Amino acid sequence: MRSDLFPIRSRARKLTDYAVTSLAVLATLLVVAPLVGIFGYLVYKGASSLSLDFFLKGPKPVGESGGGMANAIAGSALVLGVASLIGIPLGIGGGIFLAEFGRGTKLATAVRFTADVLNGVPSIVMGLSIYALIVLPQKHFSAFAGGVALGIMMIPTVCRTSEEMLLMVPNAIREAALGIGVPNWRSVLSITLKTASPGIITGCMLAFARVAGETAPLLFTALGNSFWSTNLNEPIAALPLQIYVYALSPYDDWHRLAWAGALVLIILIVLAVSLVRFVTSRGVLKGAS
Amino acid sequence: MGVGIEVQNLNAWYGSNHTLQDICLNISANQATALIGPSGCGKSTFVRCINRMHETNPIARVTGTVRIGDVDIYKDAKPVEIRRRVGMVFQRPNPFPTMSIYDNVAAGLKLNGYSNRRALDEIVEKSLRNSALWDEVKDDLRKKSGASLSGGQQQRLCIARALAVDPEVLLMDEPASALDPVSTSKIEDLIFQLKAQYTIVIVTHNMQQAARVAEQTGFFLNGRMVEFDTTHKIFTNPSDKRTEDYITGRFG
Numbered sequence: 256m257r258s259d260l261f262p263i264r265s266r267a268r269k270l271t272d273y274a275v276t277s278l279a280v281l282a283t284l285l286v287v288a289p290l291v292g293i294f295g296y297l298v299y300k301g302a303s304s305l306s307l308d309f310f311l312k313g314p315k316p317v318g319e320s321g322g323g324m325a326n327a328i329a330g331s332a333l334v335l336g337v338a339s340l341i342g343i344p345l346g347i348g349g350g351i352f353l354a355e356f357g358r359g360t361k362l363a364t365a366v367r368f369t370a371d372v373l374n375g376v377p378s379i380v381m382g383l384s385i386y387a388l389i390v391l392p393q394k395h396f397s398a399f400a401g402g403v404a405l406g407i408m409m410i411p412t413v414c415r416t417s418e419e420m421l422l423m424v425p426n427a428i429r430e431a432a433l434g435i436g437v438p439n440w441r442s443v444l445s446i447t448l449k450t451a452s453p454g455i456i457t458g459c460m461l462a463f464a465r466v467a468g469e470t471a472p473l474l475f476t477a478l479g480n481s482f483w484s485t486n487l488n489e490p491i492a493a494l495p496l497q498i499y500v501y502a503l504s505p506y507d508d509w510h511r512l513a514w515a516g517a518l519v520l521i522i523l524i525v526l527a528v529s530l531v532r533f534v535t536s537r538g539v540l541k542g543a544s
Numbered sequence: 545m546g547v548g549i550e551v552q553n554l555n556a557w558y559g560s561n562h563t564l565q566d567i568c569l570n571i572s573a574n575q576a577t578a579l580i581g582p583s584g585c586g587k588s589t590f591v592r593c594i595n596r597m598h599e600t601n602p603i604a605r606v607t608g609t610v611r612i613g614d615v616d617i618y619k620d621a622k623p624v625e626i627r628r629r630v631g632m633v634f635q636r637p638n639p640f641p642t643m644s645i646y647d648n649v650a651a652g653l654k655l656n657g658y659s660n661r662r663a664l665d666e667i668v669e670k671s672l673r674n675s676a677l678w679d680e681v682k683d684d685l686r687k688k689s690g691a692s693l694s695g696g697q698q699q700r701l702c703i704a705r706a707l708a709v710d711p712e713v714l715l716m717d718e719p720a721s722a723l724d725p726v727s728t729s730k731i732e733d734l735i736f737q738l739k740a741q742y743t744i745v746i747v748t749h750n751m752q753q754a755a756r757v758a759e760q761t762g763f764f765l766n767g768r769m770v771e772f773d774t775t776h777k778i779f780t781n782p783s784d785k786r787t788e789d790y791i792t793g794r795f796g
Binding site: 358359425427428430431432433434435436438439441442445446449452506 | 582595597600602624625626627628631632634638640642651652655656662702705706708709771
């Protein structure tokens with residue numbers, strides 16, 4: 256290094272370094288602050304109403320104190336299960352098509368465009384569409400219809416992240432598989448998809464977490480239910496719906512339950528995401544990149 | 545055992561780019577044949593035509609005849625079958641990152657539905673011994689990922705992976721160009737041993753390497769094969785002026 260090109264002014268350099276680092280730290284804090292704030296406020300408002308009853312009992316009639324959201328927790332789990340069964344396979348399948356088989360084709364461009372548009376469809380519109388397509392012909396609200404609405408909302412996120420993650424797998428890996436006589440479809444399923452799986456799982460988790468808190472698509476589909484139900488063909492309670500109803504009610508008791516419900520919803524999402532991460536990370540070998 | 549390769553009027557294109565023009569040559573069984581020439585002259589395209597990897601690119605096209613043993617690979621066989629008979633080692637080591645060392649070697653068999661565990665164990669050991677990697681990895685076969693090895697070890701792992709499907713021909717596209725001198729000499733020693741069982745075609749930018757490992761050498765320039773002869777003849781008394789210019793470093 257020539258010293259006249261790069262004069263050693265260490266004071267100014269240290270100041271710049273300090274300033275930029277401080278800005279980065281500040282930005283990080285600003286990003287994390289809302290999350291910590293919301294979670295803290297939920298704990299403050301909701302933790303006191305949490306009890307064993309909250310997880311074990313259903314809602315009590317108006318006027319009686321106590322009661323819980325057991326039916327809503329079970330309902331959410333059921334609806335999200337149906338949604339995942341629809342959204343994850345279809346989304347990943349679409350992503351595989353876009354990245355591996357349809358590259359450069361007109362169909363792929365159309366699918367990609369459609370997925371992006373679908374991603375921007377307001378959730379209330381999704382609820383209304385499923386109402387028209389499933390609830391009206393069947394003449395009743397159902398957990399199944401709610402699951403379909405959320406499942407379709409998961410598809411574009413899962414599809415596009417799967418595509419991105421598959422495209423990040425180096426071509427050398429595909430060639431390695433083809434070069435030892437592995438058929439293309441087999442290479443896609445066993446090699447490329449597996450190599451991209453950590454990213455694809457993240458995409459699925461994002462989609463799951465996003466729809467787990469959705470209320471609007473469930474209003475005209477799952478409807479809600481004050482009683483315990485695990486029947487896919489009947490209206491069913493879900494945490495966001497229950498929170499919505501309780502929060503709009505005039506009763507203090509229900510307000511407290513709504514806060515507790517919101518806290519539980521967030522905790523359950525974090526638990527579900529962590530569990531999937533834990534289970535899927537155990538199979539990964541030491542030193543794998 | 546290796547088999548000979550007979551190439552007649554081979555032409556290859558990438559889109560409108562005519563990358564190989566009328567290549568004719570005979571590659572002898574159980575010998576190493578080196579292909580030399582400046583970057584972009586078509587050496588890599590040529591080896592990729594021998595195991596039908598060239599056509600995996602949607603804009604690529606091939607005409608001509610390639611016979612491996614008595615099989616006309618563009619007429620009598622499917623690409624997948626050809627690639628099991630013609631192994632390939634790439635320029636950059638490309639082990640499967642999610643797989644253990646064992647699974648990397650066994651991949652070609654496992655993914656084709658082969659599941660006899662004891663036979664697999666034997667094949668994996670034999671392939672790793674043949675690629676001179678066994679002693680370095682035998683204790684962590686299933687514990688370590690293929691990607692955790694050093695570059696030179698990864699390349700030998702890729703050779704073992706290619707050997708495991710029991711090919712007759714081994715194509716090596718600049719197998720040592722991303723490696724340090726020690727790893728390079730290991731790969732070269734390996735080529736010497738592997739000749740006994742396989743026909744080897746090696747693309748290289750390193751002319752000393754060609755001189756060291758190969759019996760025959762072909763010189764490619766601008767998509768054509770300028771000269772093909774014994775390595776000794778090419779490096780001591782080439783018949784074409786362009787070959788002489790290239791090996792004496794006047795261009796390329």
